[in-house]
Amino acid sequence: MLKKIMIARHHGFCMGVKRAINIAEETAQDKDRKVTILNEIVHNETVVQRFRDQGVGQAYSLDDVGEGTLIISAHGIAPHVIEDARAKGLDVIDATCPLVTRIYNIVMKVIENGYHVIHFGDPHHDETQGVVGHAPDKITVVTSKEELPNLPDWTDRKLGLTSQSTCNQNEVAEFQQLAKVKWPHIEIFDTICNATTQRQNAILDLAPQVNMVLVVGSKTSANSVRLAQISDAICGRGILISSAEDIRDEWFADEKIERVGVSAGASTPEFLVEAVIQRLVALSGGTAEVILPERRERIKNVASQAG
Ligand code: SF4
DSSP states (O other), X not given: OOOEEEEOSSOSOOHHHHHHHHHHHHHHTOTTSOEEEESOSSSOHHHHHHHHHTTOEEESSGGGOOSSEEEEOTTOOOHHHHHHHXXXXXXXXXXXXXXXXXXXXXXXXXXHTTXXXXXXXXXXXXXXXXXXXXXXXXXXXXXXXXXXXGSOOOTTSEEEEEEOTTSOHHHHHHHHHHHHHHOTTOEEOOOOOHHHHHHHHHHHHHGGGOSEEEEEOOTTOHHHHHHHHXXXXXXXXXXXXXXXXXXXXXXXXXXXXXXXEEEEOTTOOHHHHHHHHHHHHHHTTSOOEEEETTTTEEEEOTHHHHO
């Protein structure tokens, strides 16, 4: 029987996501011009759909945008895309997270100083494509430590190592160690963002205390996927759900499931997390405690709200 619902210390919207949504909402107020978001403003289907419902256009290629204002998503973009958009006569509003811009700045600075950059990340992710787009010939994307043996020795050049802002911090730490062995002269730059570190540390704290962790977030959200993977490795059940509707009653048929943790990726709105909590309380027959770890105390029993 589900008795406790424990909420991760850090979860949900990060600074970069809030900022991008605010910029997009403000820009969407302009009813005189067509406003289009290039790529998903943040990787959450509910947020994306809300902008669509407001009449904001959604495009995945500049070729599909003919006029008006173009919003660059929180994950950023290659600089030539912004140049091409301006050349087409579009007004460009850049909602790139400042911590992604920080990665661009690090990468460009070391490249100007003659370095080749190894970037640890997902080559298909918008953020990585934006980083690589800054200097395609000078950046090599590496996805896993297994690729290391096949990479050149690069004894002839200075090397820098960066990573996608939302990577698993333990995987990156391990990769950094192995890279240092292969290329003793490599210079390492920590580019995982604070929001990612906080949310992963909160999971490392929460997962050992529960029988299951539900992470609210979209499959396209790299940091949400990561939180579910980390939870799964620790407590044996880390499940990514996009909303309360994804929760299955049968997950709780096992009497041993007494404590469930709840977290959410950096692009997940809080109302989706609230709905998940309400659904879990209802599943417990209205008896489960909801515990916020900040204060380590029983904060409320939302049985009366479960309806
Ligand atoms: S996860 Fe980090 S890099 Fe990405 S938008 Fe949030 S703060 Fe910025």
